[in-house]
Amino acid sequence: MKKLAILALIALSCTGAMAQQLNAAGATFPYVIYSKWFDQYKQKTGVAINYQSIGSGGGIKQVTEGTVDFGASDGPMNDTMMKVFHDKQGTEIVHIPTVMGAVVLTYNVPGVNQSIKLAPDIIPDIYLGVITKWNDPRLAAINPGVNLPDMPIIVVHRSDGSGTTYIFTDYFCKVSGFWKDKVGKGNSVNWPTGIGAKGNEGVAGQVKQLSGSIGYVELAYAIQNNLYYADVKNKSGNYVKASLESVTADAADMAKDIPNDLRASITDGPGANDYPICSMTWLLVPKEIKDATKAKQLVGFLEWVYSDGEQYAAGLNYAPLPAAVVKLCKEKIAMITSNGKSVMKMR
Amino acid sequence: MEAASKTASFRSPLKQERKRFGDDFFKYFTMGIASLVLVIIVLVVYQLVTSSSLSIAKFGLGFITSSTWDPVAETFGALPMIWGTVISSMLGLVIALPLSLGVAIFLAELAPLFMKSWMITTFSFLVELLAAIPSIVYGLWGMFVLAPWLQTTIQPWLIAHFGAIFLFKGLPYGIGMMPAAIILSIMMIPIITSISRDVINMVPYTLKEGALALGATRWEAIMMVLGTARSGVLGAVILGMGRALGETMAVTLVIGNTPQISTSIMQPATTMASVLANEFTEATSDLYISSLIEVGLILFIITIVVNVAARLLVWQASKNLVTQSR
Numbered sequence: 001m002k003k004l005a006i007l008a009l010i011a012l013s014c015t016g017a018m019a020q021q022l023n024a025a026g027a028t029f030p031y032v033i034y035s036k037w038f039d040q041y042k043q044k045t046g047v048a049i050n051y052q053s054i055g056s057g058g059g060i061k062q063v064t065e066g067t068v069d070f071g072a073s074d075g076p077m078n079d080t081m082m083k084v085f086h087d088k089q090g091t092e093i094v095h096i097p098t099v100m101g102a103v104v105l106t107y108n109v110p111g112v113n114q115s116i117k118l119a120p121d122i123i124p125d126i127y128l129g130v131i132t133k134w135n136d137p138r139l140a141a142i143n144p145g146v147n148l149p150d151m152p153i154i155v156v157h158r159s160d161g162s163g164t165t166y167i168f169t170d171y172f173c174k175v176s177g178f179w180k181d182k183v184g185k186g187n188s189v190n191w192p193t194g195i196g197a198k199g200n201e202g203v204a205g206q207v208k209q210l211s212g213s214i215g216y217v218e219l220a221y222a223i224q225n226n227l228y229y230a231d232v233k234n235k236s237g238n239y240v241k242a243s244l245e246s247v248t249a250d251a252a253d254m255a256k257d258i259p260n261d262l263r264a265s266i267t268d269g270p271g272a273n274d275y276p277i278c279s280m281t282w283l284l285v286p287k288e289i290k291d292a293t294k295a296k297q298l299v300g301f302l303e304w305v306y307s308d309g310e311q312y313a314a315g316l317n318y319a320p321l322p323a324a325v326v327k328l329c330k331e332k333i334a335m336i337t338s339n340g341k342s343v344m345k346m347r
Numbered sequence: 348m349e350a351a352s353k354t355a356s357f358r359s360p361l362k363q364e365r366k367r368f369g370d371d372f373f374k375y376f377t378m379g380i381a382s383l384v385l386v387i388i389v390l391v392v393y394q395l396v397t398s399s400s401l402s403i404a405k406f407g408l409g410f411i412t413s414s415t416w417d418p419v420a421e422t423f424g425a426l427p428m429i430w431g432t433v434i435s436s437m438l439g440l441v442i443a444l445p446l447s448l449g450v451a452i453f454l455a456e457l458a459p460l461f462m463k464s465w466m467i468t469t470f471s472f473l474v475e476l477l478a479a480i481p482s483i484v485y486g487l488w489g490m491f492v493l494a495p496w497l498q499t500t501i502q503p504w505l506i507a508h509f510g511a512i513f514l515f516k517g518l519p520y521g522i523g524m525m526p527a528a529i530i531l532s533i534m535m536i537p538i539i540t541s542i543s544r545d546v547i548n549m550v551p552y553t554l555k556e557g558a559l560a561l562g563a564t565r566w567e568a569i570m571m572v573l574g575t576a577r578s579g580v581l582g583a584v585i586l587g588m589g590r591a592l593g594e595t596m597a598v599t600l601v602i603g604n605t606p607q608i609s610t611s612i613m614q615p616a617t618t619m620a621s622v623l624a625n626e627f628t629e630a631t632s633d634l635y636i637s638s639l640i641e642v643g644l645i646l647f648i649i650t651i652v653v654n655v656a657a658r659l660l661v662w663q664a665s666k667n668l669v670t671q672s673r
Contacts, residue, residue: 159604161629196604
């Protein structure tokens with residue numbers, strides 16, 4: 001009996017040490033690649049990371065409350081949120097971008113089986129309800145040779161709060177002063193017109209069902225659903241098709257203006273081949289992690305992401321970060337401390 | 348002996364007065380569990396009220412009268428949601444009521460005349476099976492089957508012929524108030540049918556016999572039966588509406604999620620349940636969350652009132668019918 005009890009205690013303590021896992025929660029957009037990373041990392045090192053894709057808002061909230069070890073968000077935390085985090089957790093929050101995505105405009109116009117062109121003065125006007133028909137002269141002017149029918153444009157947007165909406169409205173705020181004043185940017189906004197659908201799948205599904213509709217989705221969903229998406233005119237005047245290369249190019253061109261805390265908006269890049277509606281997605285990591293074991297595991301994972309993880313991004317339709325930004329991310333990882341000592345140096 | 352047992356307990360010195368300890372324990376145990384249900388309701392109300400106190404303090408009654416739902420400017424008004432919830436449920440009722448009453452009268456009065464009883468049972472089982480289908484399945488069916496069909500066939504026809512009437516103004520979106528009302532009506536039919544059928548069956552047979560003997564036609568006799576059972580049927584109707592008010596996923600996928608108030612059934616709308624399902628996970632600021640919880644509180648109050656009214660009516664009706672048959 002006594003032997004059994006001792007054996008049981010030893011077994012329990014062993015499993016206790018090995019079963020330590022990290023908990024994370026946040027954005028749904030990068031869930032696919034994060035799952036792949038966590039799975040690969042677990043095979044390599046045995047460290048399990050449990051991720052709940054409850055949404056960017058949930059990720060920010062949970063990392064602020066301390067219920068998860070790190071969070072993930074498509075939109076960076078604003079100054080108020082960062083202050084709340086500092087007050088609650090006693091340390092700073094570090095934003096570390098991981099991959100990038102793009103927001104594309106998909107449409108379903110009968111008779112149009114090719115990519116149409118859209119420009120930064122036209123897209124906000126469609127979403128404001130100013131341009132209401134597909135054969136509007138402004139649309140026809142930039143799309144010579146495309147047979148645009150005399151049909152009303154049915155605008156589709158997201159009904160749920162989402163980082164995708166944040167990226168899209170952030171772009172609008174940059175190219176349309178009227179949108180910036182009237183509507184603003186956010187995970188959820190007061191859309192002037194249009195119908196709302198739930199999730200990327202909802203918008204993609206809705207656009208597929210409703211003829212004459214236009215909607216915005218993540219690039220990955222557009223590719224997977226075989227939807228036509230528009231070429232968008234960028235800041236330098238070229239019509240660029242969204243692709244992993246044009247997204248990475250946009251980030252590379254905006255990299256020199258990235259602020260120190262990496263909370264950059266990379267929409268509307270200046271380069272010739274930039275696709276203008278892109279964004280990074282961030283991991284939200286506390287700067288000071290008291291538990292040394294957890295800190296080492298977390299930093300180990302982050303180092304692996306930038307050495308081995310990024311290679312999986314392209315295969316899953318995520319744009320990998322350009323080299324300049326990876327360099328900045330590595331500097332951020334070096335800043336993470338546990339009980340005052342740099343974790344990278346401990347490993 | 349009887350007077351003694353009222354005050355007896357298991358500690359009484361007289362052997363014939365002693366109740367078993369098990370009886371008392373059972374009584375208080377089940378009383379405790381029953382009161383647990385009440386406690387849960389009170390706790391839910393308490394949590395809803397305290398969590399929405401921030402937005403109640405900021406917006407007050409303006410929350411129920413304002414139509415602006417702007418998360419960026421942090422101005423919230425729930426009138427479009429309340430409108431959408433009530434109107435979609437009532438429209439669903441308009442469609443469901445004649446259908447359910449028809450089925451209920453058929454099953455209770457007409458079918459026994461020429462159908463075998465096992466066929467009637469199967470038929471009523473199939474009607475009740477409609478209630479067993481998960482609501483999200485209804486929503487997916489609505490989004491992928493009903494809405495496109497409406498968009499290509501019914502809605503263009505309505506707009507072409509009746510487009511001038513305020514009810515049918517707008518573009519053929521497919522989704523919007525129309526498919527939401529249709530799906531809600533399908534979900535209400537099993538509830539209204541089964542309760543109405545039970546209430547109609549409870550009308551004493553002698554009343555109908557008397558009417559037929561006095562020369563009433565079958566139709567007149569059935570109308571008289573329905574008249575007698577009317578408060579029970581009304582209760583069934585309100586119960587069905589109570590379910591429709593709280594329906595979330597089926598409605599969210601087809602109603603278009605646009606916070607606007609419109610008199611046209613072609614237009615998209617929003618309901619209280621669907622705005623909660625859509626925006627709760629991403630709401631980050633305290634005022635936003637508090638406003639959403641206040642929407643939940645309003646929905647809770649409306650649903651409780653409707654359900655209590657319905658139960659009282661059905662209970663009253665069955666009491667009347669039972670006393671009548673003596």
